[in-house]
Amino acid sequence: MATAQPASVSAGARARTRDARRRREKRARAGWAMVSPFFLVYLLFLLWPVVGALWSSLFDESLGAASTTWRGLGNYGELLGDNDFWTAMWHTLLFTLLSTPPLVLLALGLAILVTRALPAQWLFRLAFFAPYVLPVSVVVLLFNWMFQPGFGLINGYLTKLGMAEVNWLGDEGTAMIAVVLLTVWWTLGFNFVLYIAALQDISKELYEAAAMDGATAWQQVRSITIPLLVPTTVLVIVLQVIASLKVFDQIYLLLQGGPNFSTRPAVQYVFESAFTQYRVGYASALSIVFFVAIVLVSLLMFAAVRRIQRSQGTAAPVATAEEIR
Amino acid sequence: MSSSESGVTRRRFLGGAAALGAGGALAVTTLGSPWAGGDRTVSFWHLFSGGDGERLSAMLDDYAAADTGIVVEPLTLTWGPPYYTKLALASAGNRPPDVAAFHASRLGAYAPQGLLTPLEPELLARHGITEDRFLPEVWQRGRFEGRQYLVPLDTHPLVLYYDTELARKADLLDGDQLRTLSGADDVPGAFAAMKEATGQSGVSFEVRGVMLWRIWLSLYNQLGGAPIFSEDGQELTMDDAAAEESVAFMTELTQGRQLAPADLDYPASVAFFQNGTTGFMINGAWEVPTLEAAKMKYDIAPIPNILGREQNWADSHAFCIPTADTRSDERLESAVAFIGGMLERSFTWAEGGHVPAFQPVIQEPRCKELEPQSHYVSAAENAVYGPSVWFGGAGSELENEAYAAFQGSLTGASDPRGAVRQFRRAMADFLAKPSPVV
Numbered sequence: 001m002a003t004a005q006p007a008s009v010s011a012g013a014r015a016r017t018r019d020a021r022r023r024r025e026k027r028a029r030a031g032w033a034m035v036s037p038f039f040l041v042y043l044l045f046l047l048w049p050v051v052g053a054l055w056s057s058l059f060d061e062s063l064g065a066a067s068t069t070w071r072g073l074g075n076y077g078e079l080l081g082d083n084d085f086w087t088a089m090w091h092t093l094l095f096t097l098l099s100t101p102p103l104v105l106l107a108l109g110l111a112i113l114v115t116r117a118l119p120a121q122w123l124f125r126l127a128f129f130a131p132y133v134l135p136v137s138v139v140v141l142l143f144n145w146m147f148q149p150g151f152g153l154i155n156g157y158l159t160k161l162g163m164a165e166v167n168w169l170g171d172e173g174t175a176m177i178a179v180v181l182l183t184v185w186w187t188l189g190f191n192f193v194l195y196i197a198a199l200q201d202i203s204k205e206l207y208e209a210a211a212m213d214g215a216t217a218w219q220q221v222r223s224i225t226i227p228l229l230v231p232t233t234v235l236v237i238v239l240q241v242i243a244s245l246k247v248f249d250q251i252y253l254l255l256q257g258g259p260n261f262s263t264r265p266a267v268q269y270v271f272e273s274a275f276t277q278y279r280v281g282y283a284s285a286l287s288i289v290f291f292v293a294i295v296l297v298s299l300l301m302f303a304a305v306r307r308i309q310r311s312q313g314t315a316a317p318v319a320t321a322e323e324i325r
Numbered sequence: 326m327s328s329s330e331s332g333v334t335r336r337r338f339l340g341g342a343a344a345l346g347a348g349g350a351l352a353v354t355t356l357g358s359p360w361a362g363g364d365r366t367v368s369f370w371h372l373f374s375g376g377d378g379e380r381l382s383a384m385l386d387d388y389a390a391a392d393t394g395i396v397v398e399p400l401t402l403t404w405g406p407p408y409y410t411k412l413a414l415a416s417a418g419n420r421p422p423d424v425a426a427f428h429a430s431r432l433g434a435y436a437p438q439g440l441l442t443p444l445e446p447e448l449l450a451r452h453g454i455t456e457d458r459f460l461p462e463v464w465q466r467g468r469f470e471g472r473q474y475l476v477p478l479d480t481h482p483l484v485l486y487y488d489t490e491l492a493r494k495a496d497l498l499d500g501d502q503l504r505t506l507s508g509a510d511d512v513p514g515a516f517a518a519m520k521e522a523t524g525q526s527g528v529s530f531e532v533r534g535v536m537l538w539r540i541w542l543s544l545y546n547q548l549g550g551a552p553i554f555s556e557d558g559q560e561l562t563m564d565d566a567a568a569e570e571s572v573a574f575m576t577e578l579t580q581g582r583q584l585a586p587a588d589l590d591y592p593a594s595v596a597f598f599q600n601g602t603t604g605f606m607i608n609g610a611w612e613v614p615t616l617e618a619a620k621m622k623y624d625i626a627p628i629p630n631i632l633g634r635e636q637n638w639a640d641s642h643a644f645c646i647p648t649a650d651t652r653s654d655e656r657l658e659s660a661v662a663f664i665g666g667m668l669e670r671s672f673t674w675a676e677g678g679h680v681p682a683f684q685p686v687i688q689e690p691r692c693k694e695l696e697p698q699s700h701y702v703s704a705a706e707n708a709v710y711g712p713s714v715w716f717g718g719a720g721s722e723l724e725n726e727a728y729a730a731f732q733g734s735l736t737g738a739s740d741p742r743g744a745v746r747q748f749r750r751a752m753a754d755f756l757a758k759p760s761p762v763v
Contacts, residue, residue: 062438062761063413084754149588170533170588170736259533260729260738275410276722278438278715278761 050291053284061281063274068281075285085286087261088269089293091176095251095265096244098180103240104233107188111195112221125196132189140253143182144169169255172262179251179263186250187243191236198232199225234308238301245294266290364655367663369399370415371426372408376614380677384670393666395659405720409434412647416440421647423660429466429475429641433558433713434721436469437762442646443472444661451658452665463682466641466710475643476664478671479679482639482704483539484610485626487519491604495522502700506629509574516584519604527584528605529597532735534590535720537575538711538727539638540607543628544571546636546709553752558714561752565745572734572741574632579735587736598623610701613678625697627704639708640719641682680705715762716755726751 060071079085114124131139146153147168155165168178202225210220248267251257257264270290274283373381378401385399400422402408409431415421417440427435435441449455454476456464467475485503492498495518499505506512516527530536545553550567554560579587589597598606599619606612607628616623628637644664646657671681672689675698681687693699717723730748733739739747 060759060761063417078758167588167736172733172738256725258729258732259736260733272722275414276406277758278413278434279758280761282758 053287056281057284057288059281060279061284063278063280071281075282076289078282079285079289084261085266085269088264088266089290091263092245092247092266094176095179095183095247095263096241098176099183099244099247100237100240102180102184103188103191103244104236106184107191107195107236108229108233110188111192111199112225115196115199116217116221116225128192129189131186134186136186136249137253139182139186140250143178143185144254147178170259172259175255175259175263179247179254182250182254183244183247191240194232194236194239195229198229202228230308234305238298238305241301242294242298245297364653365394365659366396366398367424367656367660368422369397369424369426369663370402370408370412370422371399372402372404373426374401374404376618376677377611380614380673384667384673387670387673388663388666391666393662395663395666397663409718409720413438413440416647416649419649419651421649423646423652423656424663425645425647426478427475427643427645428719429463429477429643430711430713431718431721432467432469432474434715434718434762435645436474437715440648441474442648442657443474444476444646446473448657448661449473449476452661454661454665454668458684459682460684460705462708463641463705467643475641475645476668477641477643477682478668479642479674479682480639480705480708481610481642481679482701482708483543483607483628483637484701484704485628486598486606486608486612486616486623487626488598488601488604489622489624491519491522491601495519495604502624503626506626507631509631512629512631513578513582513584516578516605517582520584523601523604526586526597526603528578528607529586529589529594529603530607531591531594532579532587532589532732533728535724535728536591536594536608537731537735538724539609540575541568541571541727541731542709542711543637544574544632547630547632547634549633552712554712554714554756558712559756561749561756563749563752565749568745568748569741570632572731572744575731576734576741580737610678610680610698610704613697614676623697625701627701627707635703635707636709637704637707638711639705640710642679643682714755715760722755723752726755 057075058070058072059068060074061068110124110128114121114128118124147155149155149165149167149170152168154168159165166174168174206224207220210224215223246267247265248271251263251265252268252271255263257268266286267290270283270286273279273286277283371381381399385397388397402411412421412425413435432441446455459477460480463477463480464473467473467477487497487503489498489501492503495515497503497515497518506515518527520527530540545564545567548564548567548570550564550571551562553563555562578585585603586593586597594606594608595612595615597603598608599616599621610625613625627635629635644667646660652660668683669686671683671686672692675681675686675692675695678698680698680702681692686692687702711717711719711721711723714723727748730744730751733747734741734744
């Protein structure tokens with residue numbers, strides 16, 4: 001019975017499937033063709049340099065034309081005992097630990113305040129986001145003057161309030177705090193906008209229903225707003241930690257890593273090893289280790305995110321990010 | 326937005342971007358290359374801005390007007406580590422300028438890497454550059470392993486600026502110049518008298534920067550301290566006692582007797598002197614144009630003998646020719662001709678406070694009459710230069726490590742012993758690193 005199928009039908013079906021396959025292949029080719037410019041750039045400017053760095057981390061390569069010899073894992077052995085490098089890594093971590101909580105919590109607080117409690121929303125939205133569009137050099141110039149002892153704005157207010165002056169940029173104990181203050185003022189706007197977008201996604205009906213049941217404004221925030229913002233908060237924290245780990249420019253411009261190297265972050269140490277000490281091979285090894293450390297932190301964060309998602313049963317925060325963009 | 330619309334826009338965008346990219350690449354190849362022009366074109370990189378930059382521009386304009394047939398294409402870059410990074414990268418990438426300004430103190434990091442072209446005596450002599458027309462010490466600073474790499478333009482020493490009116494008030498003048506100060510009691514005593522005259526502070530200098538290294542090196546050599554590194558640059562031979570005594574003297578100024586402010590950055594140190602908060606300033610001679618422009622009543626003395634003999638930090642600006650495989654002999658000839666032309670015009674450079682290296686200019690009567698420049702010519706003779714190691718030189722790791730260590734003592738965060746220990750450890754760490762220049 002099975003062989004009783006008319007041959008012509010079978011041939012037609014085969015031709016149809018062949019056509020379909022050909023169409024699919026054609027579409028796949030078109031897809032690859034469209035992706036290829038990006039992929040080429042990605043290969044050329046991201047993957048290839050990483051491979052190159054990995055390769056040169058095995059040599060004692062220097063900027064000059066002097067000879068290059070195989071060092072094996074010598075660079076990695078050296079960096080294990082390089083206190084300056086680990087101190088710089090600690091500064092990067094310290095900056096991340098100090099800057100992430102205020103950048104997340106303040107952004108959340110301001111976003112709730114702006115959407116729920118303040119009149120003239122557009123004005124505050126603009127005001128809180130505006131610093132984010134400033135270039136780093138401008139922000140550093142502003143804060144450099146504000147932090148000055150003697151005539152700086154911040155010390156001016158401190159002394160008016162009857163407190164002692166703080167030598168913000170000259171004291172090893174306060175320099176990193178100064179950098180965190182600057183960074184919070186400067187980059188808060190990004191997290192703030194993410195929160196604003198998420199807040200607008202929360203249906204008004206939920207608040208109306210809660211109000212009819214007699215919930216106060218604070219109860220509404222605590223029981224509706226904050227739980228519904230968990231996916232966004234996870235996203236904000238992940239993005240913020242990764243951004244903070246990359247810290248370099250504001251510290252380099254404001255303090256050059258000083259006083260007494262007390263704020264020098266890992267990226268600056270890598271930069272100095274390569275471009276002021278000319279040790280490209282060693283700097284490559286440093287950057288590979290730093291890269292691996294960032295990847296590890298990111299993986300840990302994503303694992304934590306997945307756990308939170310499972311317990312919450314909410315959509316992936318990454319999807320939320322796509323929606324926001 | 327429909328998908329077809331966005332497709333078109335994207336394609337148009339990509340097309341536009343590609344065209345821009347191609348145009349940009351074309352612009353770079355035709356305009357950006359230091360190899361543009363023929364054998365009579367010389368590309369010249371330097372790091373002079375402010376008063377120095379203006380004087381250099383005047384020299385370049387004068388050179389262009391002289392109708393030598395050589396076209397100079399100057400490029401100003403940021404002072405310090407970024408400049409030396411760019412220069413090294415350009416040389417390593419075989420696209421360097423024909424002539425570059427250079428600090429003599431950086432030679433130890435550059436020459437061994439093969440980044441500079443050795444200059445043959447016959448080539449130099451053809452353009453009036455011969456050893457006998459320079460002070461021997463200054464000329465020697467351009468030599469490495471028996472070959473000449475640099476043609477010095479100047480010596481710029483550390484000096485002592487003073488406000489003449491305040492100095493008169495403090496009774497520190499002998500005639501109309503500062504009386505000769507000498508010794509570890511007399512010098513701080515003069516600063517104290519000045520503090521009384523200003524009612525605020527005695528002497529200002531940059532505490533948050535490399536000036537500390539320059540002052541320290543002067544004091545250390547006044548004490549006759551051993552060279553910081555052995556001749557071959559492999560061992561640390563620093564005399565810790567002399568090192569500590571030098572830091573202690575500086576700390577006494579900011580902490581003990583409080584004759585100098587302890588938290589000044591560079592601009593503030595100049596501003597304090599200019600507005601009369603202090604009557605003395607320790608700085609390089611290059612601030613002359615700033616003070617002249619401000620029409621300030623000031624004068625300059627060499628750094629006095631404080632701890633044993635007259636010694637002061639100095640560095641030299643010089644010209645070098647970065648290595649390039651593809652530079653023609655004719656173009657090299659033009660480059661050296663240009664350097665010779667700049668030396669002949671270094672009177673203009675002297676007006677900026679620097680002591681010219683080219684003796685025919687120094688011997689000119691108008692140079693001898695130049696004030697306040699003529700008051701510190703001896704500083705060029707008592708000059709001490711930074712050690713010639715691969716991590717040393719102007720704006721180098723060595724200088725940064727040194728001031729970072731000493732700064733703590735001057736601000737009261739640590740003490741002289743701790744500062745020297747930190748500096749020693751940092752230097753030992755550098756010596757332990759495989760040198761990138763051999």
